[in-house]
Amino acid sequence: MILEHFKHKSYKPVKKVDIGPDCVIKCPKCESLFFIEDMDHVNKLCPHCGKYFKMTARERIASVVDEDSFIEYFREKKIRDPLKFPKYKEKQMSLRRKLELDEGVVCGIASIRNIKLAIAVMDTDYLMGSMGSTVGEKISKTVELSIKKKLPLLIFSASGGARMQEGMFSLMQMAKTSQAISKHNEKGLLYISVMTNPTTGGVSASFASLGDIIIGEKNALIGFAGPRVIRQVTGTELPPGFQSAEFLLEHGLLDMIVPREEMRNTLGNILSLHAHVNKSRGVRR
Structure with missing residues (x-):
């Protein structure tokens, strides 16, 4: 046995x-x-x-706007390479084929709860969402479209900052996009800025920080220079959680932090409230 x-x-x-x-x-x-x-x-x-x-630009758009409401604008056929940077043009051509994107931002018009708005969403898959001359141009055109059609503006930022391959041309986009936002503000139109992970460099120092309402995504990295550079320049130790969305909210640089699963409802509430206030004041849109 x-x-x-x-x-x-x-x-x-x-x-x-x-x-x-x-x-x-x-x-x-x-x-x-x-x-x-x-x-x-x-x-x-x-x-x-x-x-x-990580979410792509199109995934993020689909997660917040009404189904089948997004219409893309300003697709760019030309590849800008102002400095003739080595292999820069070839890299972009490869990314365009692979990602089916024309650049690091997707722009257009959509609706949330049947309220139309202009929207621009950055995509870190395309050269880390860095802001070159084409990205700056597309965002500025989206702001101008918002002004022309008298629509609220929504921008999701996700970027490593200015694009080094374009040098000064990239840095000039900070002023260009900021000026466009200034004109938008003069018209009394609503601009909602959502900072996702990461929002850094020239993007955080320009249009991303100029919203009427600035929303941070939970645990997002938000800042200008990296912690190592800041430590070297200031000679001080940085506090825990420095450059996190939660730290920025605590110090007044964000209006709120919204989890992804609540983003659509939160944006819908803000847009509905804004539309109701405009209607009660007799503002034509």
Whole structure:
């Protein structure tokens, strides 16, 4: 009877299922493994800990606007390379084919709760969402479109800052976009700025910080220079959580922090309130 335990046992083979390398994701925060189909695909959240995964511009647009309401404007066919930077043009051509984007920002008109607005959403997949001359031009045109049609303006920022391959031409976009926002403000139109992870450099120092209402995404990195550079320049140790959205809210640089899953409702509430106030004042839109 004891020998029975040492006999070779036969087992029926389990049917193999090829899940493929692209079917499973590991969360960088909680290190849980989960199937892609279990992810909250609208808001790109880890189903276990709620960690935010990177969103493309089109995913972010789809998560906040009314279904089938987005109409894209200002697609750019030309590739600008003012400094003839080595391999810069080839890199952009490759990204255009791979990502089906013309640049680091997607612009157009959409609606939230049937309220029309002009919208621009940056995409870090395209050269880290850096702001070159084309990005600055597209954002400025979106602001001008908002003024022409008397629409509220919504910009989602996600950027590593100015684009080094364009040098001074890139830095000039800070003034260009800021001037456009100034004209928008003079017309008394609403501008909502949403800073996502990351919003840094020349973007944070220009149009992203000029909103009538400035919203931060939870745990977003927001700042101008990096912590290491700031420490070297000031010679001081930085406080814990420096340059996080929560730190900026505490120090008055943001109006609110909104989780992704609440972003659409929050934006809808702001736009509805603004439309109601304009209507009560007899303001024509």
